[in-house]
Amino acid sequence: MFKTLWLTGLRWLWLVVIISICDMYSKYWIMHHMFLHETYHFIPFFNLLYLHNYGAIFSFLSDQNGWQRWFFISITLIIVIELLMMMYCNHASNKIANIAYALLIGGAIGNLLDRIRYGFVIDFIDFYICRWHFAIFNFADCTICIGTILLIIKKFNFRDESS
Template identity: 50%
Template sequence: MHSQLTASKANSSGLRWLWLSVLVFALDQLTKLAIAKTFDLYESVAITPFFNLVSVRNYGAAFSFLSDAGGWQRWFFTAIAVVVSALLLWWMKKTPAEQKLPAIAYALVLGGAIGNVFDRIVFGYVIDFLDFYVGSYHWPSFNIADSAICIGAVLLVLDSFLSPKAKDAK
């Protein structure tokens, strides 16, 4: 009976999108594993005139922020990701099932956060491998987890403009 109530609560909230978090995590880890097994560190393979696959390690946060800070940043960013993940789960639980866009956004960010925190805990760094560039300018390398976090953030901003509360405020 208790598990039926718990399942019912999950289906009536944003938690019904947790499968998306699991999918993001799995895709992220599978792609990172493929790169780690196939590429030497710093190896790069041109795919298109503006995109390479590359094997790099990010010891910092987004855009390698604090990557050369001496090691403490590993646990600092891990702690932040754990707190944010707990908040995302709570927000997903509080989000009514009808509000799909924010729940999907939370699920994407959660899956990405867990993917990167897994790397930090297991390896001490995050594996990045997507390298986009124009001419000689390269954006910082990133991974599937980073992509999911960015897409989730964009969806949350979009939802803030599309939600009934935002329309009422206008």
């Protein structure tokens, strides 16, 4: 059975583990080295800004009374299960799709663990231009975006990867 799983996209689950660990460590470091709402200025367009996000992307639904926590946990679990099934159905040699799925799953698990443990997601990456600040995000959000971009590239790339 293990040999059969090794031939599927689940072979790339090691990447999910690495992403989840990096995300958890980065958030641990922020929580233990910064105060909530504290800003650390790096360079003219990048700060570390420690925030708690009770919503989703761009703080969507963050102003609700707590039901959104369980909603986002449920949605994330469904998405992770679906992506794992897609990896299982993929051949291991389908690298771009499997890496994209692993990036998505790893990022989703990182944010899921925050929601389960704390009821919010820890965000800290702040890019800005002059006074305009992009949404504050975290390492897991970066991997989710990269995974999505890879899937879009894969969708428009019609050559066979396995050859």
